[in-house]
Amino acid sequence: MSQFTEGANVDMIAIIKSIKDAMVAFESSFPLDSLQKTNFGQQPFVTLLTCSDSRVPENVFGQSFNRIFTVENIGNQVKTSEGSLLYGLLHLRTPLMIVAGHSDCGALKAAGSDYSTEPEAIVRELDCVNRSLNEILSSSQTLNGEPIVKYTQLAELNVDMQVKYLLGNTFVARLVEDGSLSIIGIIVDLHNVYGQGYGKSYLINCNGMRDPNKLKDIGYLNGLFVRMKRLTVV
Numbered sequence: 001m002s003q004f005t006e007g008a009n010v011d012m013i014a015i016i017k018s019i020k021d022a023m024v025a026f027e028s029s030f031p032l033d034s035l036q037k038t039n040f041g042q043q044p045f046v047t048l049l050t051c052s053d054s055r056v057p058e059n060v061f062g063q064s065f066n067r068i069f070t071v072e073n074i075g076n077q078v079k080t081s082e083g084s085l086l087y088g089l090l091h092l093r094t095p096l097m098i099v100a101g102h103s104d105c106g107a108l109k110a111a112g113s114d115y116s117t118e119p120e121a122i123v124r125e126l127d128c129v130n131r132s133l134n135e136i137l138s139s140s141q142t143l144n145g146e147p148i149v150k151y152t153q154l155a156e157l158n159v160d161m162q163v164k165y166l167l168g169n170t171f172v173a174r175l176v177e178d179g180s181l182s183i184i185g186i187i188v189d190l191h192n193v194y195g196q197g198y199g200k201s202y203l204i205n206c207n208g209m210r211d212p213n214k215l216k217d218i219g220y221l222n223g224l225f226v227r228m229k230r231l232t233v234v
Ligand SMILES: [Zn+2]
Pocket: 051, 052, 053, 074, 075, 076, 102, 104, 105, 106, 107, 108
């Protein structure tokens, strides 16, 4: 249920007004000067893969206009949107790739349940989530018994798997090797599962490296030093 829905009644007038207000705000703050400088072309420096979940908007990482090339799908899966991601990395050549997962991800929960009666397209995407989890869970990871913690642990492992998939692409791996691309994995903790506050984000992976102590040795990640923390053991 949305804030504009009460029982069977939908206040569509209020919804359209909300959208129109946002359009007017965008128009009035349209960054024409900076866009003219790039000859109206796009020059993002981040390719972002995140979950479609509306609690994890791209602006977790700041204004997205001409900064962030965003790809979203349920469960932040590389395989669901691989072409879009490769476009950001290989053609737009963003130097940073962020894979962002989050606590309480509905896609991860759904993938662990019986979703066989869902429409075929949803089944296909959840199969993708399922394969990611099965692949990474085969390495005997112990999960917490409390669901909110368990699913955040799975969100971490799912992000790890997506970074691994990206590094499995020869062209992407080459960019990482020559230092022109970094791939980082982030968890957005909406539920204070990590115990340091609601809405905080944590760095859990960089180019496949997952140990927080080793991540601290990567100089350019210094700004995220206090955010290097994970629930799963590596
Ligand atoms: Zn999600």
